[in-house]
Amino acid sequence: MYFGIQPSRPPPPSDVPVFLPAPRDGRVPETTDCIRSTIELLGSKYIDGVLVDGQRSVAVFPAGCQGATREFTAITELWVARVQRVLMFSESTDPHIGDTTVRFQNLSLTDPDLRLFQPPPGYTVVEQSPPPQR
Numbered sequence: 001m002y003f004g005i006q007p008s009r010p011p012p013p014s015d016v017p018v019f020l021p022a023p024r025d026g027r028v029p030e031t032t033d034c035i036r037s038t039i040e041l042l043g044s045k046y047i048d049g050v051l052v053d054g055q056r057s058v059a060v061f062p063a064g065c066q067g068a069t070r071e072f073t074a075i076t077e078l079w080v081a082r083v084q085r086v087l088m089f090s091e092s093t094d095p096h097i098g099d100t101t102v103r104f105q106n107l108s109l110t111d112p113d114l115r116l117f118q119p120p121p122g123y124t125v126v127e128q129s130p131p132p133q134r
Contacts, residue, residue, distance in 0.1 A: 017044070017053045017082065034065030042077070047088045050107055052079040072096070081107070 042054030056077045061068045074094040081088050090102040119125055 017041075034062055036060040036062075042079075044082070045079075047079060048105070048107065050084070050088060050109075051082045052088050053082055054079045084109075 037057060037059040040056045040058075042056055044051060044053050046052070054077065056075065059074045061072050061074070063070050072095045074092070074096075076092040077090065078087065079089040080086065084107070086104060086107070087102065088104045088107070090100070092100040094100075
């Protein structure tokens with residue numbers, strides 16, 4: 001169930017990883033010529049009973065790149081639910097913006113209560129035709 005919203009296409013099979021394989025040389029296309037970046041696939045594991053796929057990206061900014069006064073490295077690790085395609089966990093370390101951790105908790109895989117999609121008592125549902133197209 002997609003919380004009352006029908007997807008435009010069916011969800012991917014649960015055996016298809018979220019992340020595409022990294023390029024053979026481990027590098028991703030760079031936004032500028034000065035950044036050296038790599039992506040590492042971390043495999044799969046379970047977080048709170050949900051199958052997730054992980055990836056770690058490392059970006060090295062040499063001194064002089066995008067105004068950096070000295071070389072620094074930014075590291076981001078992502079864990080995405082394979083079937084639901086939601087970010088379950090993210091951890092980033094970047095000297096310019098600090099450390100950031102994001103964790104999705106209490107993901108329920110059951111259908112929501114149908115009463116959530118009903119109008120409140122006292123409201124009237126009125127069917128309307130769409131306006132004519134010009």
